[in-house]
Amino acid sequence: MTLAPSDERDLLVPLHAGLLEQPPWQEFTRRLAARTGAERAGLLLRGPAEMTLDCWFRGTAFSPALPPVAPRLDPRFLGAVLRPLRVYTLDEVLDMLGGESRDRAGAQLSAAGIGFARAMQVPAGASAEALVVIEHATRDFTAADGALLSGLGPHIATALQLGRELDTLRRRAEMAEDALAALGVSQALLDAGGQVVVADRSRPGLPGAEPGTRLRLASRAGQPLADALAAVTSGTDRHAVLPGTGPASEAVLLRSAPASAAAMTLPHGIVALSRAPVDDDAALAHALIGLYGLSAKEGDLAVALSRGAALVPAGVALGLTPETARNYSKRIYAKTGARGQADLVRLILGGVAPFAAAPRPTAS
Known part of the structure; x- marks a missing residue:
């Protein structure tokens, strides 16, 4: 199905913006529920090493105390029986369970106030399964609702894969910053003019290291900050050392930034690094x-x-x-x-x- 321009604006924009939300995809699930008339919409992800993410929007018809999903209707479980990017009705999903499993799942769904649903399994990269679900207690969904989910499928798959990659980068950055902070190390990436592009979370030796501002450092006699930046940028010096801003501040080392795989390049980037003593x-x-x-x-x-x-x-x-x-x-x-x-x-x-x-x- 080709998405209407209104769907692209109302659903795709919050889908991709949801990568930066905490928790993610809340606005997307809210708008998906509103667009389909669902009383509840969910985006569930099961990743490697038992990592999980459940993003739900619950309408007023559902009690917060009710379970968000029946235990057997887990993305990892359904991934073995659902074809990717195909939209299934609730009866089709239950028929795949068969026998006692169907009866047990049906009872759980009924107890949760779920009478009708549409579900779609979405590829989310290696060792991961995702499930998009819309639910209603008393009203069934239309063919257009199912077609909308089908049209959103490839976009959701792309967003989930980007989300997993972003999570990996976040975890790597968090581990690195945690280790550096334990040693009293603070870093910031500067442009050639000394403006902060990005800085780590712990900056005891880099006062004023806020993105978008110029790093505030004292100047050593005969080598002001501008001269030090120019020397490192041009390659005249491999590094330069500048004093801190006060008696308690540590000296700051300036050096060329390492090669980066970032999509937006930063010509002549410079890393400012300081290390405060660990005195506990x-x-x-x-x-x-x-x-x-x-x-x-x-x-x-x-x-x-x-x-x-x-x-x-x-x-x-x-x-x-x-x-x-x-x-x-x-x-x-x-x-x-x-x-x-x-x-x-x-x-x-x-x-x-x-x-x-x-x-x-x-x-x-």
């Missing part, structure tokens, strides 16, 4: 206790040694005698496998302990 000693000691089986005092002493403190003064600060501090240090080296203080510094600050000590990020 209590969290780091707690992480070492969990990672290496240290005692509480051993954890505190190990952190002090990793900060470069001498053994005896560090022990005294923790209320230990010199002999006890030496004994604790031997236990620390035995448990961690470190071969002296320098190796302990490398192990603690260059290993996984800072990641375990970092606070967990909250969803933005």
Whole structure:
């Protein structure tokens, strides 16, 4: 079916804009329900590794307490029996179940107030199944409603595949930013003039790193920000270092941006990078206790040694005698496998302990 211009405006636009909604596709399912007269419309996705997404619009005729879909009418289950992009009536779906399964599913649907439905299985990429459903308690849908679903099918398939790819990129970015934040690293991508194009979520050393604004950095004598940007952009310098904006701010390293597969190119992009010290000693000691089986005092002493403190003064600060501090240090080296203080510094600050000590990020 060829979609009418009004359908393209009212359904396709929110379908693709729904990739950026949280939760996604709420406006699309609302408009699909309004367009077909459904009391409820849903877009369900079952992905690899048990990942799920259920997007529902419920009309006023449905109680919020009712289940959103019968357990047996799962996209992964129906994918084995439904032909992709073909619209099925509720009776056709139930007939495929057969016997006791049909009776059980029919009873569940009846209890949920579902008398009529149309369902379409949509390809969603490897190891994924999607289902588009419209439902009504007392009124059946027309042939035009089924044709509308059929016409939307390829567009929904494209949106779902784009959504899965976008989710993959989001997860990769979240993991990378989480790891960098644990090390105190902040980054922003700049254009050749120093305007921020994109910045990570944690920016302790990059004040004012908001997209669309120019990065605010102090200038080193003889090398103002503009000169540093020009030097890196032209290739005269591989990188440039600029001081922070105040005593507590870290220096910022400017370097050429790596090659990108982004659709919109950024000529002469520059990465601004800073690293603030990770100074939560209590969290780091707690992480070492969990990672290496240290005692509480051993954890505190190990952190002090990793900060470069001498053994005896560090022990005294923790209320230990010199002999006890030496004994604790031997236990620390035995448990961690470190071969002296320098190796302990490398192990603690260059290993996984800072990641375990970092606070967990909250969803933005």
